[in-house]
Amino acid sequence: MSHLYLDESLDLAGLAPGAVVQLSGDEARHAVTVSRVRAGERIAIGDGRGIVVHGVVTSTGPRELALEADDIVIEAPPTPRITLVQALAKGDRDELAVQAATELGVDAIVPWAAARSVSRWEGPKAEKGRQRWATIVREAVKQSIRSWLPPVAPVTPTAGLATALDGSRMLLLEPTAAIALTDVRPDGRDLALVVGPEGGIAPVELERLVAAGAEPVRLGASVLRTSTAGPAAIAVLNVALGRW
Template structure:
């Protein structure tokens, strides 16, 4: 299997088999000096916007790698799109959710400052946290050899969620809900899965978000951790929507 390297500045959809692609900068340095990619090895390069090229490494330099392309694959963006609204959580539980959700095909991620979130992204920490999640997403895309790189939005409050998710169908993962996710029937809208922190979504937030049109749904009889609820729901939706 090819190892994937990303360069969002490339326009790989215009590349044709037999052509060459040059990977430069930090990504090329990592490939050559850390992963020790050598001429003759087969790798893939993606642009994060749906195109992947596969081929054989023709030459390498300290911060440059040239690939002779033998296959170009352009993936359309899945419809409907799935956004994970992941509440900030203590430890690395929110990061584990973001990593797994990316590997499972989520299309966008929104960090959520829920009322019960122990972790707080405030001031300079807000952008630092977003960049940390974006780095996790990028590495997960490379590991799973995905064509699309999900965007990570700025941290969002409960009051800001309806506007941030305008036009999307909000699904609140709530263990006490009567409706189940497996009963969901697509209505043409993109989907946003809202996952609470360790203490769950507060009653006030449930009331506020349902008033804005969100639908509480449950996964099953058990209560999942914040690190597993989102990925589990994405797996269910992948099967229901024919994405798998």
């Protein structure tokens, strides 16, 4: 299987088999120096906007490589979209959720500053945290050879979630909910999965989100960690949406 390298600055639209694609900069350096890609090997190059070019490397340099395209895959953005609203969590639990969710096909990610979040992104740390998640997303896209790169929004407080998710159907993962996620039927709207932190969603937040239109749903009889709940729910939705 081809390994995917991303270069969001490339214009891959309109390419035909036989065209030569030039990869340069840090991504090419990583391919040539770290991954030891050599002429004759088969890899893929994507733009993160729906196009992935597969082909054989024809030449390499310290910070560049050339690929002759033999297969060009163009994918429209998935619809309806799935957004993961992941509460900030201690340690690397939120990062594990972001990584797995990306590999499973999430389309966008919103970091959520929940009331019970132990981790806090404030001041300069807010953008640093967002960039960290964006890097994790990018690497997960490359690993899973996805054609679309999910955006990571700025950290959002509870008061801003309804606005940030305007037009989406909010599914609030709550272990005590009466309705199972497996019973939810897609209605054409984009979907937003809201996952709380280690201590769960605070009652006042639960009330506020439900008042804004969120639907509490449960995954099953067991209570999953915040690092597991979102990816598990995405797997369920992938089946419901016919992605799997």
